[in-house]
Amino acid sequence: MKNGIRFDPRTKFILLLGVNMLLLLSRSLFLELALFLFCIFILLVDKRYKNAVIYLIAFLLMLFIDRFLSGCFTGFYFTIINFIVYALRRFMPCLILGKWILDTTAVSDFVATMWKIKLPLTVIIPLSVVFRYFPTIKEEWESIRAAMKIRGISFSVEHVFVPLIFSAVNVSEELSAAALCRGLDAPGEHTSLVEIKMSYIDYLFLALFVSITIAAFILKGMGII
Amino acid sequence: MSSNKENVKKSRNLVSAGVFIALYFVVFVIVGTICMPIPPLYLCMLPLIALFASPVYQMLITKAPMHGPIFIAAMLPCLFLLMMGNIWIVVLTGIIAGVFAEIIAGMGEFKSASSNMISYFVFSLNLLGGFLPIWVMREEYFKSTLDRGMSQDFVDKLRAITPGWVLIAIIVATVICGFIGIQIGNKMFAKHFKKAGIA
Numbered sequence: 001m002k003n004g005i006r007f008d009p010r011t012k013f014i015l016l017l018g019v020n021m022l023l024l025l026s027r028s029l030f031l032e033l034a035l036f037l038f039c040i041f042i043l044l045v046d047k048r049y050k051n052a053v054i055y056l057i058a059f060l061l062m063l064f065i066d067r068f069l070s071g072c073f074t075g076f077y078f079t080i081i082n083f084i085v086y087a088l089r090r091f092m093p094c095l096i097l098g099k100w101i102l103d104t105t106a107v108s109d110f111v112a113t114m115w116k117i118k119l120p121l122t123v124i125i126p127l128s129v130v131f132r133y134f135p136t137i138k139e140e141w142e143s144i145r146a147a148m149k150i151r152g153i154s155f156s157v158e159h160v161f162v163p164l165i166f167s168a169v170n171v172s173e174e175l176s177a178a179a180l181c182r183g184l185d186a187p188g189e190h191t192s193l194v195e196i197k198m199s200y201i202d203y204l205f206l207a208l209f210v211s212i213t214i215a216a217f218i219l220k221g222m223g224i225i
Numbered sequence: 226m227s228s229n230k231e232n233v234k235k236s237r238n239l240v241s242a243g244v245f246i247a248l249y250f251v252v253f254v255i256v257g258t259i260c261m262p263i264p265p266l267y268l269c270m271l272p273l274i275a276l277f278a279s280p281v282y283q284m285l286i287t288k289a290p291m292h293g294p295i296f297i298a299a300m301l302p303c304l305f306l307l308m309m310g311n312i313w314i315v316v317l318t319g320i321i322a323g324v325f326a327e328i329i330a331g332m333g334e335f336k337s338a339s340s341n342m343i344s345y346f347v348f349s350l351n352l353l354g355g356f357l358p359i360w361v362m363r364e365e366y367f368k369s370t371l372d373r374g375m376s377q378d379f380v381d382k383l384r385a386i387t388p389g390w391v392l393i394a395i396i397v398a399t400v401i402c403g404f405i406g407i408q409i410g411n412k413m414f415a416k417h418f419k420k421a422g423i424a
Binding site: 016021024027083087090091092094095097098099101102120121122123125128129130131133134137157158161162164165166169171172173175176180184185 | 232233235236237239240241242243244245246247248250251277280281284288291292293294297301307308309310311312313358359361363365368409413417418421423
């Protein structure tokens, strides 16, 4: 990555899952704020200042709607809107982390991680194909639409799906020939340009998250949150 | 030598599987982006995906008749939803749906039409966990509004428009739409793919 500190993809995923589970532990504002600030802190360390500010404003706005406006306005529709805002706010830490993972993890990082954690080939091969095939689908889609326009065919499921599946079958044959030539199924260890390694920053943030979790459970046990 | 050939065939199947998993994911994204912003349509998401994804699923099973790809196809949208800030239960239902769809399709050796159909029904329920937060969050929200002195009346009204039977309705509608989807898929296969010799 060109800026910020590089996190290990494994750390990112553990944090996402951990925050997601911890979020449902309690509905206290205190825990919510702690998790939210933890996510903002990650963004700051990764030098994503703009995103951090946007999230902070959105969070404060949603908190304001929930805490203050609900006292002024009453009414059925406002209750529904408030409910949606409430649910969105509660899941905001997950949203922040998810967006962060999508932004900062390149496909090659992801594939290298899969080799590193020694997933079976049955998982690695399809998944590496999936991410590289998306741009092709877009191209195929545009060509199909153009061909339909020339022939004056109106949009229907059959007219889209049949050529799309035909092209997918062809692509899959070409792709497997190319991949086999490059030794995709070669036995033994595969090397990669991208090196996946846990660094001090990964351990630091995992430790921070574990301490938040322990603190949350202790406070929960004491009945404070 | 023969084991090498077997290996090549397996890798080839896996690459095809990847292509069709990607197509399935695209169907999910397109239906999802149409349905997500509109609350009543949001609940129709699962049946709509079940309706449209069946030709892709049938092609996936035909081209990659093995264990693994179905599970990945079921998991991928769930992981995506998890990244978009959904609750972790969605991963759990994804795993359950994926494993059972694998087992059911495997019982017919990935060739029997009826077991493939049933596995498709199970497979289509992979995102069910994504809808649970509506009910989980609802109870939580009710508690927090009652804490702050909102009237019970509102809570009852909100409860009335999100009844629990909607969840069962989603499951039933998904199975029905999956059945219709499979019929459309079968017609497509007979009309185009079998003739062209790729199925």
